[in-house]
Amino acid sequence: MTAILERPVGSASRDASDVVRRARRGPARHRRRLLAVLSLAVVGAFAVRVLLGDYTVTIPDFVRIVGGEKIPGATYIVMESKLPRAVLAVLVGLAFGVGGAIFQTTLRNPLASPDIVGVSLGASAAAVSAIALGGWSGWSVSLAAIGGAVGVALAVRAVAGDHGGFRLVLAGIGLAAAMQSVIQYVFTRVDEWDVQLVLRWLTGSVNGVDWATIGLLAAVLGVLLPATAWAAHSLVATELGDDTAAGLGVGRRRTDLLMFLGVLLVAVGVAAAGPVAFVAFLSGPIARALNRGRTTLAGAGLVGAVIVLVADYAGAYAFADLNLPVGVVTGAFGAPFLLWLLARDHTSRRAA
Amino acid sequence: MTVTAQPTAIDTRLEASALTLGYADTDVVRDLDLRIPHGKVTVVVGANACGKSTLLRGLARLLKPRSGAVLLDGEAIHRLPTKQVARTLGLLPQNPIAPEGVTVADLVARGRHPHHGAFGRWTSEDERAVAEALTLTDTLELADRVVDELSGGQRQRVWIAMALAQGTDLLLLDEPTTYLDVAHQVEMLDLLAELNARRGTTIVMVLHDLNLSARYADHLVALHTGRVVAEGTPRQVVTEDVVRTVFGLDNRVIDDPVSHTPLVVPVGRHRPAADPAPDPQENR
Numbered sequence: 001m002t003a004i005l006e007r008p009v010g011s012a013s014r015d016a017s018d019v020v021r022r023a024r025r026g027p028a029r030h031r032r033r034l035l036a037v038l039s040l041a042v043v044g045a046f047a048v049r050v051l052l053g054d055y056t057v058t059i060p061d062f063v064r065i066v067g068g069e070k071i072p073g074a075t076y077i078v079m080e081s082k083l084p085r086a087v088l089a090v091l092v093g094l095a096f097g098v099g100g101a102i103f104q105t106t107l108r109n110p111l112a113s114p115d116i117v118g119v120s121l122g123a124s125a126a127a128v129s130a131i132a133l134g135g136w137s138g139w140s141v142s143l144a145a146i147g148g149a150v151g152v153a154l155a156v157r158a159v160a161g162d163h164g165g166f167r168l169v170l171a172g173i174g175l176a177a178a179m180q181s182v183i184q185y186v187f188t189r190v191d192e193w194d195v196q197l198v199l200r201w202l203t204g205s206v207n208g209v210d211w212a213t214i215g216l217l218a219a220v221l222g223v224l225l226p227a228t229a230w231a232a233h234s235l236v237a238t239e240l241g242d243d244t245a246a247g248l249g250v251g252r253r254r255t256d257l258l259m260f261l262g263v264l265l266v267a268v269g270v271a272a273a274g275p276v277a278f279v280a281f282l283s284g285p286i287a288r289a290l291n292r293g294r295t296t297l298a299g300a301g302l303v304g305a306v307i308v309l310v311a312d313y314a315g316a317y318a319f320a321d322l323n324l325p326v327g328v329v330t331g332a333f334g335a336p337f338l339l340w341l342l343a344r345d346h347t348s349r350r351a352a
Numbered sequence: 353m354t355v356t357a358q359p360t361a362i363d364t365r366l367e368a369s370a371l372t373l374g375y376a377d378t379d380v381v382r383d384l385d386l387r388i389p390h391g392k393v394t395v396v397v398g399a400n401a402c403g404k405s406t407l408l409r410g411l412a413r414l415l416k417p418r419s420g421a422v423l424l425d426g427e428a429i430h431r432l433p434t435k436q437v438a439r440t441l442g443l444l445p446q447n448p449i450a451p452e453g454v455t456v457a458d459l460v461a462r463g464r465h466p467h468h469g470a471f472g473r474w475t476s477e478d479e480r481a482v483a484e485a486l487t488l489t490d491t492l493e494l495a496d497r498v499v500d501e502l503s504g505g506q507r508q509r510v511w512i513a514m515a516l517a518q519g520t521d522l523l524l525l526d527e528p529t530t531y532l533d534v535a536h537q538v539e540m541l542d543l544l545a546e547l548n549a550r551r552g553t554t555i556v557m558v559l560h561d562l563n564l565s566a567r568y569a570d571h572l573v574a575l576h577t578g579r580v581v582a583e584g585t586p587r588q589v590v591t592e593d594v595v596r597t598v599f600g601l602d603n604r605v606i607d608d609p610v611s612h613t614p615l616v617v618p619v620g621r622h623r624p625a626a627d628p629a630p631d632p633q634e635n636r
Binding site: 016017019020021022023024026027108233236237239240243244246247248249250251288290292293294297327 | 409412413414433434435436437438439441442443444445447448449450452453454455456457458461462463465466468476479480482483484486487492495498513518524556567
């Protein structure tokens with residue numbers, strides 16, 4: 001150590017600065033590349049979702065349709081089915097991916113994602129109650145969903161305290177079950193309902209959503225996502241634990257703000273597409289694995305968008321004569337992932 | 353402790369005034385007055401659960417006082433903007449968490465957070481501060497390694513580097529030598545002593561080992577049930593009586609042959625030497 005200390009200050013620190021710059025450049029470059037690749041993946045999956053499937057649309061046709069030209073048959077299918085589903089898939093994928101990663105990072109527990117701890121189902125229960133029992137629509141449904149999500153989040157926190165330990169996950173799973181029974185109860189109280197509707201509010205679907213709802217979601221995300229990007233600056237400190245964060249001048253209020261934004265993201269996503277199962281839960285860990293183990297909220301959002309697009313495509317076309325809602329597909333893939341995560345955690349802890 | 357006369361004109365930037373701290377319904381630190389001498393190494397010692405970590409958390413504004421106040425440059429620390437405090441006072445808690453996959457350079461760079469605005473840009477000054485912190489802690493060659501993969505001693509040096517990158521005049525550390533073997537403990541304390549000597553950083557730390565505390569402290573504070581029992585130079589504080597009061601341990605205090613600071617030798621009930629030492633019971 002003394003050898004380093006005795007070197008002339010100027011030269012030592014210039015060399016050292018270079019070392020620091022190089023060491024920091026690597027991870028930053030990897031992250032930028034990853035985000036670029038994921039963005040391309042979103043564009044690719046979006047194109048496949050809109051252009052291919054049971055009804056193929058050529059790119060020139062697609063441009064003409066979006067430009068307002070009427071092509072018999074094709075215009076209806078693109079503008080009323082394929083395009084809104086794809087756009088909604090991207091939006092809810094972003095919302096759930098970022099929202100879930102905020103939960104998992106802030107609570108330091110991959111199981112503490114909003115779809116596991118009942119926040120998504122809380123939003124869903126409130127939204128379905130507002131629609132079925134109150135006859136609400138549009139903005140007011142989003143507000144009801146936000147109310148439900150915030151209510152569950154506060155309840156979980158009141159029961160389990162601030163930290164993301166197993167108490168929080170257990171309390172959340174309990175509340176999730178309660179919310180699910182609220183949804184089922186609501187369906188017994190309405191006269192006319194169909195399987196699609198039940199599936200939407202229990203597992204999530206991007207099918208049959210009007211442009212007004214999609215526009216509303218896009219506008220809200222246009223505010224929430226930049227706000228999240230700003231609030232996430234404090235993550236560099238809060239990831240180090242409450243005490244270290246406080247030492248760096250970041251109080252609990254910053255963490256609470258970020259969590260609140262996470263709750264809002266999930267709630268508005270649910271209000272539009274229902275609690276699409278496991279997207280919030282899956283996106284963060286997948287993005288993290290792709291980013292060499294480091295958290296990336298933007299990456300999680302893009303992974304979420306890819307998951308919802310691909311799952312919706314698979315649900316619509318993978319099984320002949322069966323149009324599965326996206327949530328059924330993500331649910332089917334999410335469950336094994338959950339088991340894998342638990343098993344991997346177990347082995348890595350044993351190895352340590 | 354009204355007996356202790358206020359040391360006159362002790363140069364201080366951080367002090368506790370009639371400070372009471374606690375959790376839930378118990379007071380852990382009671383009505384405590386303490387002035388941290390500026391530019392010195394202060395070590396807080398005491399038995400388990402005597403309130404030393406609580407006191408450190410209070411000094412670092414992590415705990416709100418029940419009553420009394422912690423003053424930084426004469427102002428109540430809890431009323432100052434926390435980011436402003438973070439540019440003057442750094443803290444290394446007992447169990448900091450390294451995020452998964454984070455590299456050494458990235459972790460140490462996070463120490464610069466208090467110097468950044470809402471959309472803070474990374475500046476060449478930040479780079480210099482990080483480079484200097486890595487150099488001082490001898491962790492520069494670890495810069496692109498992942499923190500999880502380091503040894504305990506290396507990891508602890510990296511955390512100290514993060515606290516140094518913060519560039520504060522005061523540095524508070526809660527048991528920085530926990531989980532380190534004796535060689536790494538000495539290395540860590542040498543590093544902190546060097547920082548204090550080279551940069552004039554005021555250091556306040558909680559330590560477990562009384563003998564190392566006596567060796568490295570300029571100013572020693574002995575805490576017992578949330579009160580200051582003795583305070584001053586190691587020679588003033590580390591006496592057989594104080595050690596008996598604070599730790600409830602029969603002991604001898606001899607001269608440390610290396611540093612000529614006090615060295616505490618515990619007297620247990622087993623394995624007494626065949627010879628001479630007077631029966632411990634007599635001292636009761």
